Amino acid sequence: MKAFRFVRCELDAATGVARLVYAFDDGPELVETITIPGAPFALDAARAAAVQRALQLLHLITGVSYYKAAVPGEIRIESYTIDAETAALLESVYLHGLGEFAYRNGLNLHGRIRFPHGADADAAAPALGLREHALVAIGGGKDSLVSIEALRALGIDQTVTWIGGSQLIKACAERTGLPTLNLGRALAPQLFDYNREGAWNGHIPVTAVNSAILVLAALLHGVDQVVFSNERSASYGSLIEGTGEVNHQWSKGWAFESAFGDYVEKHVAADLHYYSLLRPLSELAVARQFTRTDRYDAHFSSCNRNFHILGERPANRWCGVCPKCHFVFLALAPFMPKPRLVGIFGRNLLDDPAQTGGYDALLEFQDHKPFECVGEGKESRAAMAALAARPEWREDELVKRFAREILPQLDATELAIAPLLVIDEEHRIPAKLWDRLRAHLAA
Numbered sequence: 001m002k003a004f005r006f007v008r009c010e011l012d013a014a015t016g017v018a019r020l021v022y023a024f025d026d027g028p029e030l031v032e033t034i035t036i037p038g039a040p041f042a043l044d045a046a047r048a049a050a051v052q053r054a055l056q057l058l059h060l061i062t063g064v065s066y067y068k069a070a071v072p073g074e075i076r077i078e079s080y081t082i083d084a085e086t087a088a089l090l091e092s093v094y095l096h097g098l099g100e101f102a103y104r105n106g107l108n109l110h111g112r113i114r115f116p117h118g119a120d121a122d123a124a125a126p127a128l129g130l131r132e133h134a135l136v137a138i139g140g141g142k143d144s145l146v147s148i149e150a151l152r153a154l155g156i157d158q159t160v161t162w163i164g165g166s167q168l169i170k171a172c173a174e175r176t177g178l179p180t181l182n183l184g185r186a187l188a189p190q191l192f193d194y195n196r197e198g199a200w201n202g203h204i205p206v207t208a209v210n211s212a213i214l215v216l217a218a219l220l221h222g223v224d225q226v227v228f229s230n231e232r233s234a235s236y237g238s239l240i241e242g243t244g245e246v247n248h249q250w251s252k253g254w255a256f257e258s259a260f261g262d263y264v265e266k267h268v269a270a271d272l273h274y275y276s277l278l279r280p281l282s283e284l285a286v287a288r289q290f291t292r293t294d295r296y297d298a299h300f301s302s303c304n305r306n307f308h309i310l311g312e313r314p315a316n317r318w319c320g321v322c323p324k325c326h327f328v329f330l331a332l333a334p335f336m337p338k339p340r341l342v343g344i345f346g347r348n349l350l351d352d353p354a355q356t357g358g359y360d361a362l363l364e365f366q367d368h369k370p371f372e373c374v375g376e377g378k379e380s381r382a383a384m385a386a387l388a389a390r391p392e393w394r395e396d397e398l399v400k401r402f403a404r405e406i407l408p409q410l411d412a413t414e415l416a417i418a419p420l421l422v423i424d425e426e427h428r429i430p431a432k433l434w435d436r437l438r439a440h441l442a443a
């Protein structure tokens with residue numbers, strides 16, 4: 001393949017269906033479809049122009065799923081032009097968002113990803129007078145539920161919003177009792193053929209794609225906030241010997257959030273605020289927040305095996321053997337009564353010797369942090385050290401092994417949980433919310 005082509009993008013405001021069209025060389029058109037319920041959308045000229053800008057941004061970001069199948073040397077944008085700032089944002093999203101993909105496939109993408117661009121646009125995007133209301137992304141796991149409950153406690157109007165057909169996410173969304181919005185997304189079917197035929201494949205920055213979809217939905221619905229639930233720990237990747245840092249969850253990190261959020265306000269709509277409500281918190285602090293209500297215990301799951309487009313789902317909501325199950329069990333354990341936690345998972349993962357290797361990776365003991373959405377090694381070590389001091393946990397096989405074999409090798413001054421629960425000040429949460437939110441999170 002010589003070139004990856006951004007062929008065109010179109011949105012029908014009468015139906016809410018967006019078509020994002022790509023191609024390799026002179027091959028078939030690859031059409032991804034996004035459906036935003038609530039049509040027909042009546043848009044004044046300023047909002048229609050902002051929707052067009054958001055649609056192009058979505059087209060450009062979503063192309064990463066297809067580009068990765070062949071990583072050709074040339075990128076062409078055929079039906080509109082972009083400026084240097086847009087090109088820089090995209091080059092960063094593609095390079096860092098495909099970091100794990102490149103590492104696992106032994107590819108070097110540095111210097112390869114170049115988006116063609118013209119001069120910088122001089123006019124900043126105007127404010128549109130958007131209604132004060134939050135579209136909150138829900139992923140079926142604990143994080144977004146913590147945000148939803150925090151916004152509820154603060155009295156912020158919100159619509160719980162998700163992409164795709166997951167029944168598990170739908171059940172969690174309905175359990176909130178709040179208004180819901182389910183956005184449709186269908187990848188171009190040829191991508192799955194390419195994968196079967198041996199195209200390059202691997203992780204893509206899915207949170208960047210989801211973010212761009214919600215920005216488009218927010219504009220069509222005329223609301224002023226898109227809220228994600230990405231914690232501080234997501235900014236830190238796995239440290240690979242001889243390679244450096246590779247972050248599976250790069251588009252959940254601060255680098256993406258700050259670049260994308262600033263771009264949306266400057267280039268799409270000045271009064272559309274994209275932010276992560278959980279950015280000031282570590283994974284352990286989010287876990288602690290989650291334990292404040294048991295409303296979702298029988299509904300939520302953080303296990304990504306629930307969320308495949310193709311393929312099998314786990315027999316119950318928690319497979320119990322993947323890094324996310326391992327980590328979420330460990331992160332909740334210091335803050336939740338043991339019977340409640342074992343009840344959620346249906347078993348005690350810390351008393352199962354078969355999970356030793358998985359926990360060693362989380363602890364960064366003779367292994368690196370797994371390529372998954374899990375907390376930092378220091379969070380896992382602090383949580384495990386806390387459990388080693390608790391009578392109800394210390395006899396469990398993996399806690400006992402930690403105390404015997406790993407703990408003596410660690411610096412005891414780095415194992416306290418309290419410093420990891422400190423609320424950070426680096427975030428994009430609107431100033432008018434922050435003081436009240438801070439007080440809620442500190443309680």
Ligand SMILES: CC(=O)N[C@H]1[C@@H](OP(=O)(O)OP(=O)(O)OC[C@H]2O[C@@H](n3ccc(=O)[nH]c3=O)[C@H](O)[C@@H]2O)O[C@H](CO)[C@@H](O)[C@@H]1O[C@H](C)C(=O)N[C@@H](C)C(=O)N[C@@H](CCC(=O)O)C(=O)O
Nearest residue numbers: 065202203204205206207249251304307308309310372373
């Ligand atoms: C559910 C899951 O973890 N999927 C990852 C898995 O994909 P798999 O082949 O096992 O199954 P499917 O998800 O059904 O995907 C089928 C193929 O489709 C392609 N694809 C899918 C979505 C998309 O947006 N673009 C695509 O190109 C892909 O080629 C699949 O082969 O392994 C893949 C390869 O490593 C991963 O890319 C799949 O991850 C999904 C994109 C996904 O939604 N994953 C989230 C659960 C996830 O990892 N979230 C991160 C967020 C961090 C971030 O933004 O990067 C997290 O929780 O850490």
Ligand SMILES: Nc1ncnc2c1ncn2[C@@H]1O[C@H](COP(=O)(O)OP(=O)(O)OP(=O)(O)O)[C@@H](O)[C@H]1O
Nearest residue numbers: 137138139140141142143144162163228229230302
């Ligand atoms: N299908 C989806 N639709 C909309 N937003 C999603 C979807 N999947 C994940 N997200 C959002 O992406 C972000 C990262 O997802 P992540 O899986 O870390 O969060 P979560 O499911 O809320 O919690 P957990 O970490 O426990 O799985 C969250 O803001 C989440 O709401």
